[in-house]
Amino acid sequence: MKISVKTEKYDKTLMFLSKDFSSGNGFLDQFIKSEDALNESLGKTFVWIDDKRTHIIGYYNIGVGYIDMISGNEKYKIGGSIHLNFFALNERYRGIIVGETQDGNSIKISDRLFADFMSKVYEIRDRYLGFAFVTLAATEEGYSLYKRNFFDDLDEDLHFSFKDDEKGCKPMYLAVDS
Amino acid sequence: MVGTGAYAMPTNMPFVAKRPLKRKMSESARQHFDYLMSMDVDLFSDESTGELYAKVTDTKTGKSEIRKCVYTDED
Numbered sequence: 210m211k212i213s214v215k216t217e218k219y220d221k222t223l224m225f226l227s228k229d230f231s232s233g234n235g236f237l238d239q240f241i242k243s244e245d246a247l248n249e250s251l252g253k254t255f256v257w258i259d260d261k262r263t264h265i266i267g268y269y270n271i272g273v274g275y276i277d278m279i280s281g282n283e284k285y286k287i288g289g290s291i292h293l294n295f296f297a298l299n300e301r302y303r304g305i306i307v308g309e310t311q312d313g314n315s316i317k318i319s320d321r322l323f324a325d326f327m328s329k330v331y332e333i334r335d336r337y338l339g340f341a342f343v344t345l346a347a348t349e350e351g352y353s354l355y356k357r358n359f360f361d362d363l364d365e366d367l368h369f370s371f372k373d374d375e376k377g378c379k380p381m382y383l384a385v386d387s
Numbered sequence: 388m389v390g391t392g393a394y395a396m397p398t399n400m401p402f403v404a405k406r407p408l409k410r411k412m413s414e415s416a417r418q419h420f421d422y423l424m425s426m427d428v429d430l431f432s433d434e435s436t437g438e439l440y441a442k443v444t445d446t447k448t449g450k451s452e453i454r455k456c457v458y459t460d461e462d
Contacts, residue, residue, distance in 0.1 A: 212430040288410075306457040307428050307441035310419060315459070316426070324423030341410065359416035387412050 212259045214266060216325055219246055219254035223265075226258060230265045230299060234348065236374060237297035241268055252294045255329065257322055266302055267322040270295040271329060274344050276382060277368045284368070288341030290382070291330050294372065296351065298322060319354050327358075334385060343385060344369050346378035355381050430456070 217223065219241075227242045240246055246254045252272030256265050274292035277284040298319045308316040330343055344363075347355050363369070363380040371378070427444040431453075439456040 214428055214430075304459045305439065305441075306459060307430075308426065308443045308452075308454070310422060315457075316423065317459070318428070321423055321426060321428055324420055324426075327420050328424045359413065359419060383416070384410050384412050386410060387414075387417050 212266075214257050214321075215260055216255055216257055219256045219268065221247065223256060223258070223262075226256070226262065226265045230268075230297075232267075232297035233300045233303070234297060234350070237295060240270070240295055241265065241297065246270065252292075254295075255325070257325065265299060267298040267319070268295070269293060269297075269322070269326045271326070271333075273338075273340075274369050276342055276344065276363070279366050279368055287367075289338075290340055290342040290344040290369070291333060291338075292369075293326060293343065293345040296323070296326065296345070314357065317354075320358065323354065323358055330385065341384060341386065343383045345381050346371055346375035347381050348378055352379060352381075359383055 224242075224247075227246075230241055231238055241254070241256075245251060246268075252270040254268055254270045256268040258265055270293075272292045272294045274290045275286055276288050276290060278287050279285075302318045305318045306315045307318060307321065310316060327343075334340065343360075345355060345360070347360075360381040360383045363382050367382075369380060369382075371380075425445055425447045427446055429442040429444075431440045431442065432438065433440065440453055441456050442451055442453045444451040
């Protein structure tokens with residue numbers, strides 16, 4: 210069996226592939242199976258599917274946000290962001306090492322899916338929008354993935370607004386200027 | 388503040404932070420993402436053994452490498 214990976218924008222014609230999707234996180238599984246994943250008021254969803262279109266390998270949903278700095282009773286906007294609303298990998302692919310970085314660190318399937326998300330970030334910034342950061346709210350399980358992909362914890366005096374489903378998660382950010 | 392007609396002000400003018408915020412992507416982070424984005428990954432399974440292999444192609448150089456996938460507990 211050969212699985213070639215391709216990225217597609219998620220739409221109604223691909224929803225049938227979501228019925229067997231399981232990441233190990235029920236909330237993330239429910240999202241991709243729901244109409245919310247197609248709701249562009251929330252964000253845009255991109256899926257990794259196999260070339261035979263039999264299943265979803267992973268997905269991410271991109272929206273926008275910004276980082277505030279809190280000083281006394283005031284909040285100051287310090288930069289706009291692309292916000293990673295949702296990110297999930299099919300548990301069949303979890304923990305699979307496919308290569309090594311030049312520093313000798315392991316590259317997992319989740320890292321390559323995350324780089325696919327980052328390529329979208331670069332494309333948006335190069336062509337359409339100006340912003341300073343990428344933000345996300347990490348679950349405990351996802352924290353190590355974002356940490357090894359150079360995201361930092363947001364300091365206590367910095368802030369971005371959480372979605373309802375992000376309560377209890379760890380706010381993280383990455384600057385995109387070079 | 389957003390006005391009408393010709394008088395529109397951006398609301399996202401950068402505030403000068405009172406203490407350093409990491410505002411630049413590090414060179415190592417940029418190289419990391421450049422490297423990952425240049426990788427094409429195809430997965431193969433050997434149906435007799437069930438073992439999984441990855442064919443990783445560097446799209447910049449065209450070089451491919453096939454390696455047996457290793458599993459970890461980490462996501």
